[in-house]
Amino acid sequence: MNDRRALLAFGLRKLVGAVPLVLGVTLISFTLTVHFGPDQTYALLGKNPTAAEVEQMRTQLGYDQPFLLRYADYLRRLATLDLGHAQATGEPVRAMLARTIPVSLLLLAPGFVLGTLLALFLAALAAWNRGSALDRVISAASVVGMSLSFVVILVGLQAVFGVWLGWFPVRGWNVAGVADYLHHVAVPTLAFIVATLGYNTRFFRAVLAAEMTSEQVRTARAFGIGPLRIMTVHVVGNSLLPIVTRILFSMPLLVISGSLLIESHFGIPGVGRITFAAVMSGDQPVLMAVVGLSAVLFVLAVTFADLLCRLFDPRLGRA
Amino acid sequence: MSSLVVQSGQRLRAGLVAEPAGFWALVVVVLYAAVAGGVWLGWWGGDWSALAGPGWAGPSADHWLGTNRLGQDILARALAATATAFEIGVLVALTTTAIGGLAGGLAGYSSPGWADEIVLWLMGTLDAIPFYLLVAALAFALHGHAWAMHLAMIATFWTTTARLVRAETQRIRRLPFIEAARVAGLRPRSIIVRHILPNTAHILLVQTTLVFIAAIKVEVVLSFLGIGTQDSISWGVMIAEGSQDILAGQYGNFVVASLFLFGLVMAFSLLADQLQDSLDPRTRDSRWQPHG
Numbered sequence: 001m002n003d004r005r006a007l008l009a010f011g012l013r014k015l016v017g018a019v020p021l022v023l024g025v026t027l028i029s030f031t032l033t034v035h036f037g038p039d040q041t042y043a044l045l046g047k048n049p050t051a052a053e054v055e056q057m058r059t060q061l062g063y064d065q066p067f068l069l070r071y072a073d074y075l076r077r078l079a080t081l082d083l084g085h086a087q088a089t090g091e092p093v094r095a096m097l098a099r100t101i102p103v104s105l106l107l108l109a110p111g112f113v114l115g116t117l118l119a120l121f122l123a124a125l126a127a128w129n130r131g132s133a134l135d136r137v138i139s140a141a142s143v144v145g146m147s148l149s150f151v152v153i154l155v156g157l158q159a160v161f162g163v164w165l166g167w168f169p170v171r172g173w174n175v176a177g178v179a180d181y182l183h184h185v186a187v188p189t190l191a192f193i194v195a196t197l198g199y200n201t202r203f204f205r206a207v208l209a210a211e212m213t214s215e216q217v218r219t220a221r222a223f224g225i226g227p228l229r230i231m232t233v234h235v236v237g238n239s240l241l242p243i244v245t246r247i248l249f250s251m252p253l254l255v256i257s258g259s260l261l262i263e264s265h266f267g268i269p270g271v272g273r274i275t276f277a278a279v280m281s282g283d284q285p286v287l288m289a290v291v292g293l294s295a296v297l298f299v300l301a302v303t304f305a306d307l308l309c310r311l312f313d314p315r316l317g318r319a
Numbered sequence: 320m321s322s323l324v325v326q327s328g329q330r331l332r333a334g335l336v337a338e339p340a341g342f343w344a345l346v347v348v349v350l351y352a353a354v355a356g357g358v359w360l361g362w363w364g365g366d367w368s369a370l371a372g373p374g375w376a377g378p379s380a381d382h383w384l385g386t387n388r389l390g391q392d393i394l395a396r397a398l399a400a401t402a403t404a405f406e407i408g409v410l411v412a413l414t415t416t417a418i419g420g421l422a423g424g425l426a427g428y429s430s431p432g433w434a435d436e437i438v439l440w441l442m443g444t445l446d447a448i449p450f451y452l453l454v455a456a457l458a459f460a461l462h463g464h465a466w467a468m469h470l471a472m473i474a475t476f477w478t479t480t481a482r483l484v485r486a487e488t489q490r491i492r493r494l495p496f497i498e499a500a501r502v503a504g505l506r507p508r509s510i511i512v513r514h515i516l517p518n519t520a521h522i523l524l525v526q527t528t529l530v531f532i533a534a535i536k537v538e539v540v541l542s543f544l545g546i547g548t549q550d551s552i553s554w555g556v557m558i559a560e561g562s563q564d565i566l567a568g569q570y571g572n573f574v575v576a577s578l579f580l581f582g583l584v585m586a587f588s589l590l591a592d593q594l595q596d597s598l599d600p601r602t603r604d605s606r607w608q609p610h611g
Binding site: 021025294 | 440441443444445447448449450451452453455456457458459460461536539540543544545546555558561562565566568570573577580581584585588589592
């Protein structure tokens with residue numbers, strides 16, 4: 001009972017703490033994409049507008065309002081998901097997001113899940129055989145992986161599997177069924193795994209190796225419990241906090257940079273590509289929505305991660 | 320104060336002797352720096368944009384690594400791009416370290432207090448905006464200005480340095496010599512700059528190398544996307560060209576630029592590992608991924 005109240009208080013404190021962050025990220029995204037963004041007046045008017053038409057458009061766009069009022073309006077529009085229409089196509093931004101976000105998730109989810117699991121597996125192998133040749137090979141391979149650029153991996157895999165061997169499509173997203181999906185998602189998934197494996201394996205290995213020396217693991221070994229059970233229940237179980245935090249933290253950042261790069265290079269109609277197109281053409285409503293929403297989502301994810309950690313480990317609530 | 324710096328130097332030298340990988344990494348980095356120096360002095364790489372021969376020619380005595388689609392010498396471009404990489408890396412790394420060190424020192428020294436709260440809020444805010452979107456938004460706000468890339472990197476990379484320096488400062492400020500400086504009437508600014516920051520030299524040094532790596536990798540991604548290096552040559556620009564060449568079955572440009580990039584990043588990573596092992600082993604394995 002007492003603990004539940006403490007948990008609630010902790011959650012409330014974290015939520016209140018997230019408010020200045022949300023204000024901060026929206027302020028920066030507003031300042032950059034709307035306040036300093038290009039003047040939209042003439043883009044939206046016909047040829048040779050009259051002075052009165054210009055004035056009317058500026059009023060309609062809110063350019064005659066003071067900074068704080070415009071910021072408040074921006075907040076209101078983000079909160080109510082009133083995101084306007086893309087300039088290039090006139091399509092509602094909300095519809096664009098609804099169309100593209102599922103594509104990006106489908107594109108990146110396999111790589112993210114498989115990459116994380118593979119990194120955990122390699123890290124467990126290395127940590128269990130700490131100091132062995134296997135450990136050294138895995139550690140060295142991690143450094144090599146960390147030194148490879150995502151771009152090089154992407155283009156290299158495309159060259160090998162798409163151009164040279166011709167197994168997978170070089171670009172595009174022509175997905176009607178599961179077979180098509182697997183066909184198109186293979187190279188991006190592989191690229192995502194290779195790009196993140198080095199960093200993740202190294203981090204997980206350090207966490208697991210530290211846990212391997214703990215007394216309870218030593219005791220479990222002394223009692224003759226099998227390696228698999230010790231690793232999954234005692235080592236990984238006890239290191240869940242840093243592992244989950246890392247996964248949650250890396251998710252929004254990696255997914256966004258991954259989708260930008262992969263989609264713009266492979267011509268896949270996900271949220272990364274519409275963002276990239278918006279940057280290139282200066283499409284303000286799209287950029288405003290993507291930057292603002294993803295920043296808010298990130299703050300919420302971090303807050304959620306804090307709560308999750310608190311659930312795993314009640315000691316954190318005391319800080 | 321200075322004894323700690325000397326001590327770090329000694330530990331570093333001992334580490335480099337004991338660990339051959341770190342030593343060879345240092346040799347490779349020095350070689351790359353020499354290549355960049357030669358470009359700045361005009362010894363080589365100056366004619367990277369000249370249309371020197373037939374397009375997509377193989378390696379020959381005139382063009383050791385062949386030419387690209389337009390007939391530009393790939394080796395000259397790769398060498399000139401080395402200088403670009405160092406320019407970006409050094410500029411971003413030094414600025415980031417200066418800002419991160421000062422902000423972290425100020426926050427740590429004044430914690431708990433309003434200055435600490437402001438720095439923490441700023442770091443949280445900047446970390447919450449996805450990096451490439453910040454670059455995009457900055458490029459958008461600056462109307463595609465060439466410095467948008469540098470600015471975005473500095474604006475986001477300093478937070479990691481600042482967090483580490485802040486934590487270390489909170490530890491150092493309880494030590495007797497800081498107490499003594501305060502009692503002697505030194506102002507907080509002098510205490511931070513003269514007494515605290517020199518004692519975080521091990522963190523600053525490691526972070527500088529890590530930011531250098533991150534800057535080079537991120538430049539490649541941004542140039543590949545077309546919002547990075549402008550009116551100049553970089554490995555990212557070459558890889559972007561190369562990715563088009565590949566569809567025509569020409570691999571030279573892409574392979575050369577990728578190998579140059581990989582060599583420098585790998586050597587610098589090993590060097591950073593060595594630095595961290597000798598100076599600051601606690602943070603070694605939690606290295607952040609620089610989105611590239």
